[in-house]
Amino acid sequence: MIQFIHASKFYPPQTKALDDLSLHIYPGEFVSIVGQSGSGKTTIVKCLIGEEKLDSGQIILGDWDITRVSNREIPYLRRQIGVIFQDFKLLPKKTLAENVAFALQVCGKSPKKIKAIVPSVMKIVGLTEQMNRYPNEVSGGEQQRAAIARALVYQPKILVADEPTGNLDSINAEEIVNLLLKINDLGTTVILVTHNREIVNNLNRRVITISDGRLVNDQARGKYII
Amino acid sequence: MLLSLGRIIKFGLQDVWRNFWLSLATIMILVLTLFSVDLLLSLRIIGQAAVDNLKNRVDVSIYLKQGISEDKILNLKARLANLNNVQEVVYISQSAALESFQQRHQSDPEILQALQELNQNPLAPALTVKPKDPDHFEELVEELDQVQDPIIESRNFQDNKKLLDKINYITDKINDAAVIISAIFLFIMILVMFNSVRLAIYSHRQEIIIMKLVGASNFFIKAPFLFSSLIYTFIGVVLTATIFYSFLTVLQPYLDTFFFGYNVDLVTYFNSRWLVIAGLQFTGAAVINLLASYMAVGKYSKI
Numbered sequence: 001m002i003q004f005i006h007a008s009k010f011y012p013p014q015t016k017a018l019d020d021l022s023l024h025i026y027p028g029e030f031v032s033i034v035g036q037s038g039s040g041k042t043t044i045v046k047c048l049i050g051e052e053k054l055d056s057g058q059i060i061l062g063d064w065d066i067t068r069v070s071n072r073e074i075p076y077l078r079r080q081i082g083v084i085f086q087d088f089k090l091l092p093k094k095t096l097a098e099n100v101a102f103a104l105q106v107c108g109k110s111p112k113k114i115k116a117i118v119p120s121v122m123k124i125v126g127l128t129e130q131m132n133r134y135p136n137e138v139s140g141g142e143q144q145r146a147a148i149a150r151a152l153v154y155q156p157k158i159l160v161a162d163e164p165t166g167n168l169d170s171i172n173a174e175e176i177v178n179l180l181l182k183i184n185d186l187g188t189t190v191i192l193v194t195h196n197r198e199i200v201n202n203l204n205r206r207v208i209t210i211s212d213g214r215l216v217n218d219q220a221r222g223k224y225i226i
Numbered sequence: 227m228l229l230s231l232g233r234i235i236k237f238g239l240q241d242v243w244r245n246f247w248l249s250l251a252t253i254m255i256l257v258l259t260l261f262s263v264d265l266l267l268s269l270r271i272i273g274q275a276a277v278d279n280l281k282n283r284v285d286v287s288i289y290l291k292q293g294i295s296e297d298k299i300l301n302l303k304a305r306l307a308n309l310n311n312v313q314e315v316v317y318i319s320q321s322a323a324l325e326s327f328q329q330r331h332q333s334d335p336e337i338l339q340a341l342q343e344l345n346q347n348p349l350a351p352a353l354t355v356k357p358k359d360p361d362h363f364e365e366l367v368e369e370l371d372q373v374q375d376p377i378i379e380s381r382n383f384q385d386n387k388k389l390l391d392k393i394n395y396i397t398d399k400i401n402d403a404a405v406i407i408s409a410i411f412l413f414i415m416i417l418v419m420f421n422s423v424r425l426a427i428y429s430h431r432q433e434i435i436i437m438k439l440v441g442a443s444n445f446f447i448k449a450p451f452l453f454s455s456l457i458y459t460f461i462g463v464v465l466t467a468t469i470f471y472s473f474l475t476v477l478q479p480y481l482d483t484f485f486f487g488y489n490v491d492l493v494t495y496f497n498s499r500w501l502v503i504a505g506l507q508f509t510g511a512a513v514i515n516l517l518a519s520y521m522a523v524g525k526y527s528k529i
Contacts, residue, residue: 049439075438075441075442078440078441079441083439089436089439092432092433093240093241102440102442106440108230
């Protein structure tokens with residue numbers, strides 16, 4: 001499903017964010033990508049959603065070589081991959097429901113469809129009662145759940161979670177991880193980028209360890225080893 | 227397409243309303259800038275009215291021989307009035323000239339005493355010629371020089387020509403200075419307007435990045451901001467017109483008193499041209515704001 005083939009990315013003057021990285025993620029997998037700060041985890045996410053371009057190598061998503069996508073195609077690429085971030089990245093002047101609806105509006109879905117989809121997705125993430133509140137009126141956990149709802153409305157085949165629990169307490173973090181597992185059970189490939197040892201060890205799923213932009217360990221039922 | 231347009235308008239209006247204080251600040255800066263433009267225009271109108279008035283006071287006198295019959299004088303007056311560059315010819319008889327002279331020097335007893343001692347009216351009758359256009363004064367002088375009539379005693383246009391040249395010189399300099407000052411002011415105003423919109427967009431930079439990450443196209447991100455800019459401009463122009471018109475209504479009686487006889491009527495001037503002025507202001511401000519929005523949103527959506 002996702003292939004990084006000899007992917008390299010450098011930042012001037014001499015930072016190697018990705019160094020000849022090759023990996024393969026299969027459909028329906030739940031993969032944790034772990035590593036210390038600055039190891040290149042977030043660069044993987046950025047390259048995957050077209051926020052950064054590789055200096056060399058390829059990233060294949062299904063039949064699509066996303067290293068060759070034009071700037072015009074990037075919005076379409078981002079609608080194929082659901083992404084959630086550590087800082088939630090919700091629009092502050094829109095309610096939680098409007099944030100979720102916005103993702104559908106940008107791809108031209110009709111108001112009728114949006115009216116039908118948004119409440120059902122909000123129900124999945126447990127935010128039916130908070131859907132008309134603004135992000136600053138709800139907790140961090142609820143904001144992250146809204147971000148997950150927004151990522152899910154496209155019904156993406158891949159959900160990338162970049163440090164989704166970084167700003168949350170342990171109870172909220174556990175809830176978010178459980179939600180990601182639930183989404184994975186429904187068939188969505190989940191890529192969890194984190195440096196939270198406890199979460200990774202409790203998951204008992206595939207773990208890819210990155211260090212200095214290189215793949216140093218890839219275990220089917222792995223642990224956080226650094 | 228219609229759906230996208232509807233959403234762009236909705237998001238634009240939402241942006242203006244939900245960022246109320248930011249919108250208000252942007253509109254206020256716009257109002258101040260446009261108000262300054264109106265003030266600059268008013269100063270120019272007042273200055274131009276004063277200069278025109280001064281120029282209109284310049285005329286030339288043709289002095290006639292004494293004891294000439296009224297018929298001959300009126301005949302010459304008619305000939306002069308038919309000249310191309312003449313607007314009006316006024317006949318000042320000997321007695322009218324004396325009366326005017328006495329009135330002018332009523333506070334000067336020595337001159338009046340000297341006049342009395344002469345025991346006769348020493349002033350010549352004259353025809354005062356008003357130019358159609360003070361800027362074509364030289365052509366008028368040429369025309370008058372060609373008029374030959376035995377009843378003409380003297381004609382001396384040089385003093386008036388010098389005066390008009392001096393007025394023209396001063397007004398040219400004032401106009402040059404006004405153009406430079408206006409250009410500087412306009413440049414500053416454009417910068418203020420441009421940067422206030424850029425600052426407003428700067429405060430939205432995080433939102434723009436989020437929209438981009440969610441998969442919004444550049445057009446879908448930019449269009450609501452461009453629409454908001456148009457709303458700011460429209461409200462700004464309407465507010466400016468309202469405030470400036472109220473200001474003029476209060477100011478006009480003072481202008482009438484201060485510039486008595488100068489015909490400085492700003493209310494009428496703006497009333498008769500409000501559509502053109504408001505239209506030009508809207509177009510100018512809209513172009514600046516749209517450009518600023520387009521550039522600023524473009525800068526933050528490069529991810």
